[in-house]
Amino acid sequence: xxxxxxxxxxxxxxxxxxxxxxxxxxxxxxxxxxxxxxxxxxxxxxxxxxxxxxxxxxxxxxxxxxxxxxxxxxxxxxxxxxxxxxxxxxxxxxxxxxxxxxxxxxxxxxxxxxxxxxxxxxxxxxxxxxxxxxxxxxxxxxxxxxxxxxxxxxxxxxxxxxxxxxxxxxxxxxxxxxxxxxxxxxxxxxxxxxxxxxxxxxxxxxxxxxxxxxxxxxxxxxxxxxxxxxxxxxxxxxxxxxxxxxxxxxxxxxxxxxxxxxxxxxxxxxxxxxxxxxxxxxxxxxxxxxxxxxxxxxxxxxxxxxxxxxxxxxxxxxxxxxxxxxxxxxxxxxxxxxxxxxxxxxxxxxxxxxxxxxxxxxxxxxxxxxxxxxxxxxxxxxxxxxxxxxxxxxxxxxxxxxxxxxxxxxxxxxxxxxxxxxxxxxxxxxxxxxxx
Amino acid sequence: xxxxxxxxxxxxxxxxxxxxxxxxxxxxxxxxxxxxxxxxxxxxxxxxxxxxxxxxxxxxxxxxxxxxxxxxxxxxxxxxxxxxxxxxxxxxxxxxxxxxxxxxxxxxxxxxxxxxxxxxxxxxxxxxxxxxxxxxxxxxxxxxxxxxxxxxxxxxxxxxxxxxxxxxxxxxxxxxxxxxxxxxxxxxxxxxxxxxxxxxxxxxxxxxxxxxxxxxxxxxxxxxxxxxxxxxxxxxxxxxxxxxxxxxxxxxxxxxxxxxxxxxxxxxxxxxxxxxxxxxxxxxxxxxxxxxxxxxxxxxxxxxxxxxxxxxxxxxxxxxxxxxxxxxxxxxxxxxxxxxxxxxxxxxxxxxxxxxxxxxxxxxxxxxxxxxxxxxxxxxxxxxxxxxxxxxxxxxxxxxxxxxxxxxxxxxxxxxxxxxxxxxxxxxxxxxxxxxxxxxxxxxxxxxxxxxxxxxxxxxxxxxxxxxxxxxxxxxxxxxxxxxxxxxxxxxxxxxxxxxxxx
Numbered sequence: 001x002x003x004x005x006x007x008x009x010x011x012x013x014x015x016x017x018x019x020x021x022x023x024x025x026x027x028x029x030x031x032x033x034x035x036x037x038x039x040x041x042x043x044x045x046x047x048x049x050x051x052x053x054x055x056x057x058x059x060x061x062x063x064x065x066x067x068x069x070x071x072x073x074x075x076x077x078x079x080x081x082x083x084x085x086x087x088x089x090x091x092x093x094x095x096x097x098x099x100x101x102x103x104x105x106x107x108x109x110x111x112x113x114x115x116x117x118x119x120x121x122x123x124x125x126x127x128x129x130x131x132x133x134x135x136x137x138x139x140x141x142x143x144x145x146x147x148x149x150x151x152x153x154x155x156x157x158x159x160x161x162x163x164x165x166x167x168x169x170x171x172x173x174x175x176x177x178x179x180x181x182x183x184x185x186x187x188x189x190x191x192x193x194x195x196x197x198x199x200x201x202x203x204x205x206x207x208x209x210x211x212x213x214x215x216x217x218x219x220x221x222x223x224x225x226x227x228x229x230x231x232x233x234x235x236x237x238x239x240x241x242x243x244x245x246x247x248x249x250x251x252x253x254x255x256x257x258x259x260x261x262x263x264x265x266x267x268x269x270x271x272x273x274x275x276x277x278x279x280x281x282x283x284x285x286x287x288x289x290x291x292x293x294x295x296x297x298x299x300x301x302x303x304x305x306x307x308x309x310x311x312x313x314x315x316x317x318x319x320x321x322x323x324x325x326x327x328x329x330x331x332x333x334x335x336x337x338x339x340x341x342x343x344x345x346x347x348x349x350x351x352x353x354x355x356x357x358x359x360x361x362x363x364x365x366x367x368x369x370x371x372x373x374x375x376x377x378x379x380x381x382x383x384x385x386x387x388x389x390x391x392x393x394x395x396x397x398x399x400x401x402x403x404x405x406x407x408x409x410x411x412x413x414x415x416x417x418x419x420x421x422x423x424x425x426x427x428x429x430x431x432x433x434x435x436x
Numbered sequence: 437x438x439x440x441x442x443x444x445x446x447x448x449x450x451x452x453x454x455x456x457x458x459x460x461x462x463x464x465x466x467x468x469x470x471x472x473x474x475x476x477x478x479x480x481x482x483x484x485x486x487x488x489x490x491x492x493x494x495x496x497x498x499x500x501x502x503x504x505x506x507x508x509x510x511x512x513x514x515x516x517x518x519x520x521x522x523x524x525x526x527x528x529x530x531x532x533x534x535x536x537x538x539x540x541x542x543x544x545x546x547x548x549x550x551x552x553x554x555x556x557x558x559x560x561x562x563x564x565x566x567x568x569x570x571x572x573x574x575x576x577x578x579x580x581x582x583x584x585x586x587x588x589x590x591x592x593x594x595x596x597x598x599x600x601x602x603x604x605x606x607x608x609x610x611x612x613x614x615x616x617x618x619x620x621x622x623x624x625x626x627x628x629x630x631x632x633x634x635x636x637x638x639x640x641x642x643x644x645x646x647x648x649x650x651x652x653x654x655x656x657x658x659x660x661x662x663x664x665x666x667x668x669x670x671x672x673x674x675x676x677x678x679x680x681x682x683x684x685x686x687x688x689x690x691x692x693x694x695x696x697x698x699x700x701x702x703x704x705x706x707x708x709x710x711x712x713x714x715x716x717x718x719x720x721x722x723x724x725x726x727x728x729x730x731x732x733x734x735x736x737x738x739x740x741x742x743x744x745x746x747x748x749x750x751x752x753x754x755x756x757x758x759x760x761x762x763x764x765x766x767x768x769x770x771x772x773x774x775x776x777x778x779x780x781x782x783x784x785x786x787x788x789x790x791x792x793x794x795x796x797x798x799x800x801x802x803x804x805x806x807x808x809x810x811x812x813x814x815x816x817x818x819x820x821x822x823x824x825x826x827x828x829x830x831x832x833x834x835x836x837x838x839x840x841x842x843x844x845x846x847x848x849x850x851x852x853x854x855x856x857x858x859x860x861x862x863x864x865x866x867x868x869x870x871x872x873x874x875x876x877x878x879x880x881x882x883x884x885x886x887x888x889x890x891x892x893x894x895x896x897x898x899x900x901x902x903x904x905x906x907x908x909x910x911x912x913x914x915x916x917x918x919x920x921x922x923x924x925x926x927x928x929x930x931x932x933x934x935x936x937x938x939x
Contacts, residue, residue: 312662405610405613405614405617406610408613409608409609409610409613412606412607412608412613413608415604415606415608415786416605416606416608418786418787419601419604419605419606419786422786422787422789422790423597423600423601423604423786423790425442425542425790426442426540426541426542427441427442427443427542427793427794428440428441428442428591428592428593428594428597429441429442429531429535429537429540430591430594431594431597431601431700432541
């Protein structure tokens, strides 16, 4: 039992002696300036959410392929329905054209004429209704109708105005079995089987390269990429494969930056001990990765040094504040670029007007969402310059203290030697320093 | 030749070496020999002219009555002068207990090839030996009669040095420094406001010494370390105490100095205090110096302008305790001894103290060096007939030697003042444990007293020599004509009147 007690006491003493007495367990008022206060934080809004894709909405109506004869017949049939005209018109509709009817009976002819007008009127109404329905159901695929109209117009010219032949010529197995005009412009190919709204416009605008792709991917994730293909329309969200709101994107940035900055870089410096100069422990690529999209890294080694000098609790707060501020800066920069991209893409002359409007709507929606997210984040996030200034100032003070302590220790050692030399100079013949 | 400090001895060595070289130069160089002969010849010619002036017409020369014995005097002066240069004895620089200084390390470092003895002229040996003997005897008597703690002649300034050396201790171990800072910053401010106010309790002291009430409070404060383990302020306190105790023992060579300091205390206080109180005094002084250094750095950075830390506040309140009042304080202030008040870091104090230790002995030694080295050159004065210069030389040398007994007397008086009830009470408190206040009080008092003493040394020494020469000099002057004593003239006048009346 005694042995156990002794062993545990020894272990406790050893642990205590090995402790580092550099840190502080208290918060000074200045430390609160380094803290970012997450007010109104709600996981419901902060967690990632997967948005259901509107893939292959399809064509909900056949209004684009109205058969005039059938329509007229149907209209006439309705008009001569028994409930209106008993069974008078049934045979007429079934067996004779209108001229035949007029031949037999002028009265019936008049009636039929009137009925025909009404049928035409009804057919027109139906067409209008179809148009409305089409627009309502799936306005995004009218490119295919436009393509068909374009085909019919060309066929009419080719068939010397024979509409029936033109219609027959452009009539495929399915409505969407046509190639679409490439939204990326002719230089990227005349026709394509599918059009992507943002990607095609980006090609047209000449956005190429890694940076442009990254920005475009972000835009896709934020507003969704409209893909028109095979008579269907779908929405894609780029490589992330999930929709992002500005707020969730900002928070993902904050999380990633915090992990990279505080979880990896600063921890590495902390683990290496006070005897290591932190500069060489941080690579340029790591610093650059902290501020993507910026030519000059927003955080330099001085700031990392400042963080490494802080006591753990202070460092946690400073890291959070700094990563939040850094994320906000990166976020603002990327969002600004996204809006710029959308503005540029909306100028694409190869887009149908409704698609241009769609991009404009996307831009407006993104901007509104951004405004809301930024105004909410502003309450708890300091500007990067303020955060950097605070961290660097705190770090400079700590460095100053550490320098003073180191010099003080140096001075103390020198003082000890001098005091020893003075008092033990043997000038009294008694107090002699026997080291020398 | 006797000296109780190597500072004086060093100059004596240099003076003797110069003395030896000068004799060699005067006797070997033809210029000096020629000058001596010219001096003698000129004096002889002048005396001859004066002697024969009585036979010459008064219109040609002023007649002067010179006795024939003047020639005897001239020859005698020549003989004495030459004997000043005749090497016939040796002189050794010794401590008052007879040990030669030539083996001392300080002398070996500061003097080029010090010799055990130097060859000097017989007359120099006679005169200096007489003066040294007289001074030695008086010094010994004063030291034995007035000494209360230790011999100032054998162990000079030991009382002050022992205390100041212990008081100048610093902590130059970075880990221990960090530990003290951590304990101070983390525990002081959390504890002091909750400590009960009692007149007898000194809060800073109870944070380091054994104090049940403070320990109970300290054990309630838990600190989270970076490794997520907890440590109480009481554990920290014990670690700091242990670290301070181990510090001196672990440091190479430091233990020896601690023992030396203990010896100094033992001699200075005649065993009144236990070794524990001396260790506590050293540990307390280390803490005081640590806090003073936090308050104001040795690099001259005014830390007072910064936000006060716990350590800085401790230093501020420690400094507030001491306002040196009274006559001694005024004297100390006038002579600059008070300039470190409130900013007394160990380096400044030890430097000032070491300067105080050496200042007066340096002055005395330098004057001795000049006197010793100048002796061979007296030959020119003696040959020229100014033989009284030998007496002046002797008086001057004796007066400077007598500074030692004067200073010894003064030293013992100052030691007596230093062992005041206040200082003794503070030392008594240190027997119970670490006490920053007591350590600071003792060091401060001793430091200022020695500053006063060092200036008084110079004042009394120069004053004594000045007064001695002022009063002795008229007795050696001979510008008045020889005449019968006044009482003889009065008696003569009376006798004449009586004789006249009788006749």
